[in-house]
Amino acid sequence: MKWLALVGGLMVVLLAAVVLGPAAVPLRELTHSPIVLQLRVPRALLGLLVGGSLGVAGASLQSLVRNPLADPFLLGLSGGAGLGAVTAIALHLPGSWALPLAAFVGALGALGLVFRLGLVGGAELDPRILLLGGVAVGAFCAAVTTAIVSLAEASELRNAFLWLWGGLSGASWDTVRVLLVYLPLPLLVLFGAARSLDLLVLGEEQARHLGADVAAVKRRVYLAASFLTAAAVATAGVVGFVGLIVPHLARSLWGGRHRSLLPASFLAGGALLVAADTLARVAVAPRELPVGVVTALVGVPLFVLLLRRWTAY
Amino acid sequence: MDGVLILDVTDVTYRYPKGGRDALRGVSCAVRSGELVAVLGPNGSGKTTLVRVALGAAPPHAGTARILGRPAHTWSRRELARVVGVVTQHEDNLFPQRVRETVLLGRYARLSSWSGERVEDQTAVTRALERCDVDALADRWLWTLSGGEYQRVRIARALAQEPRLLVLDEPTASLDVRHEMELFELVRALVEREGLAAVVVTHDVNLAARFADRIVLLSDGVVAAAGSPDEVLRRDVAASVFDWPLAVSSFDGRPQITPLRRPS
Numbered sequence: 216m217k218w219l220a221l222v223g224g225l226m227v228v229l230l231a232a233v234v235l236g237p238a239a240v241p242l243r244e245l246t247h248s249p250i251v252l253q254l255r256v257p258r259a260l261l262g263l264l265v266g267g268s269l270g271v272a273g274a275s276l277q278s279l280v281r282n283p284l285a286d287p288f289l290l291g292l293s294g295g296a297g298l299g300a301v302t303a304i305a306l307h308l309p310g311s312w313a314l315p316l317a318a319f320v321g322a323l324g325a326l327g328l329v330f331r332l333g334l335v336g337g338a339e340l341d342p343r344i345l346l347l348g349g350v351a352v353g354a355f356c357a358a359v360t361t362a363i364v365s366l367a368e369a370s371e372l373r374n375a376f377l378w379l380w381g382g383l384s385g386a387s388w389d390t391v392r393v394l395l396v397y398l399p400l401p402l403l404v405l406f407g408a409a410r411s412l413d414l415l416v417l418g419e420e421q422a423r424h425l426g427a428d429v430a431a432v433k434r435r436v437y438l439a440a441s442f443l444t445a446a447a448v449a450t451a452g453v454v455g456f457v458g459l460i461v462p463h464l465a466r467s468l469w470g471g472r473h474r475s476l477l478p479a480s481f482l483a484g485g486a487l488l489v490a491a492d493t494l495a496r497v498a499v500a501p502r503e504l505p506v507g508v509v510t511a512l513v514g515v516p517l518f519v520l521l522l523r524r525w526t527a528y
Numbered sequence: 529m530d531g532v533l534i535l536d537v538t539d540v541t542y543r544y545p546k547g548g549r550d551a552l553r554g555v556s557c558a559v560r561s562g563e564l565v566a567v568l569g570p571n572g573s574g575k576t577t578l579v580r581v582a583l584g585a586a587p588p589h590a591g592t593a594r595i596l597g598r599p600a601h602t603w604s605r606r607e608l609a610r611v612v613g614v615v616t617q618h619e620d621n622l623f624p625q626r627v628r629e630t631v632l633l634g635r636y637a638r639l640s641s642w643s644g645e646r647v648e649d650q651t652a653v654t655r656a657l658e659r660c661d662v663d664a665l666a667d668r669w670l671w672t673l674s675g676g677e678y679q680r681v682r683i684a685r686a687l688a689q690e691p692r693l694l695v696l697d698e699p700t701a702s703l704d705v706r707h708e709m710e711l712f713e714l715v716r717a718l719v720e721r722e723g724l725a726a727v728v729v730t731h732d733v734n735l736a737a738r739f740a741d742r743i744v745l746l747s748d749g750v751v752a753a754a755g756s757p758d759e760v761l762r763r764d765v766a767a768s769v770f771d772w773p774l775a776v777s778s779f780d781g782r783p784q785i786t787p788l789r790r791p792s
Contacts, residue, residue: 410641411636411641416625417619424583424616425689426606429605474644
């Protein structure tokens with residue numbers, strides 16, 4: 216029943232994303248309008264993939280670092296990606312792939328740094344070090360990013376600013392294809408680790424005694440979740456809150472078992488991002504809001520409601 | 529002594545990588561099926577280290593630690609979890625979870641990553657809940673349980689692993705008298721009725737004396753005394769290990785210690 220509602224909701228949202236938009240397309244022409252086929256459909260699919268990835272990455276990381284506050288961007292990836300993207304904008308790197316690639320490289324750079332920090336002195340990815348290292352690396356990247364932005368010209372500044380708040384306007388069938396090839400591996404790794412994540416929530420020592428190879432699980436989950444996030448941030452910028460709220464929402468409806476939690480987070484994350492993007496396109500048409508603004512505007516009140524329920528326990 | 533030898537630690541020495549001295553020196557102990565062994569000793573005497581080495585978390589520098597005849601550190605985590613169920617001292621469940629759900633986690637080592645739970649898994653969970661007398665709580669949230677109920681649920685989770693050895697680290701810390709007794713009665717019943725082997729690490733000397741078949745008393749990383757409660761809890765030995773004057777009396781045929789007031 217819950218699954219039916221979720222899948223149904225996702226279908227409705229996808230349909231709305233295809234039908235609604237600043238340009239009025241008559242329903243009869245829906246299936247052969249280039250606006251729909253070349254812009255709205257790939258954009259909706261990209262929203263589904265990116266939102267879904269952020270949802271799964273967020274749910275996995277919350278369990279991995281045992282912190283309900285964790286979100287995919289807390290571990291420094293958004294900082295690194297932002298730095299990469301803004302560098303690409305400031306340097307006027309040519310080609311439509313320059314920006315996402317630069318962002319991806321930046322995210323991987325931050326990921327590598329934090330991962331390395333987590334292994335210092337023989338430690339096995341201590342959650343506290345991951346969190347602190349992520350925040351530190353993210354803050355450093357943000358500082359450099361701001362330095363670059365402050366030296367940039369006005370038009371670049373606007374581009375950089377919009378990118379930093381996330382948006383799906385770069386969607387094309389090519390980006391969708393790239394993600395369809397790229398995403399299955401990290402998603403499978405995380406779904407395969409679902410049972411181990413169930414145990415990790417109990418604490419590492421108890422998880423070990425129940426049979427989990429904790430060190431290997433942590434490495435696998437951290438890398439897979441980070442690769443998901445890096446792809447999401449490279450194609451859609453820093454879309455905040457999806458990776459934080461969606462897992463909590465899914466947890467409150469599906470419980471803590473990752474075998475249902477992760478797929479539910481994927482579908483719910485996708486639905487939320489597609490809905491937010493549709494709103495971002497339609498609300499102030501013909502202009503467009505950064506989708507990160509909408510996810511925050513919708514997400515924060517939702518999150519506050521969830522928090523109230525939590526404290527009511 | 530006709531039970532199967534499950535845990536066999538012989539002459540083990542262990543030093544932590546950054547430790548200045550041996551945490552364990554020449555320690556031996558054995559645990560057989562149908563036997564409850566209590567590990568006693570003051571803070572820092574090596575109780576936790578002994579359990580770690582015995583369960584293969586750290587290979588000994590000298591001596592051997594074997595589980596069912598095989599060196600402990602060569603068992604994979606998954607293999608070990610099918611033989612040994614451990615209830616650790618601390619556990620904080622980060623996200624809301626129900627009793628049955630958490631007990632089902634005990635089946636982890638018997639399930640593959642992709643397959644769903646089988647009928648036998650559900651049966652094992654139900655049986656574990658019944659054996660610990662927590663089947664009525666199956667649908668409750670963990671955070672609604674009392675401390676004593678929660679500990680029983682955690683033992684049920686360990687039983688769902690269908691282990692041959694149960695290891696409990698400070699299981700009665702912060703429990704009231706009734707829950708303390710209930711817990712030890714439960715472990716005793718499992719040992720007697722089902723032939724389970726059990727190791728209980730505890731600070732409660734008197735409960736250990738009443739429920740354990742044998743006691744291993746550690747002091748500064750060496751075995752100060754080992755054997756039946758009567759053999760181990762003699763006044764001079766206990767007083768020197770715990771570094772406090774004690775009186776030893778007898779209740780139900782078991783030794784009980786009473787720490788004395790410092791003479792004023």
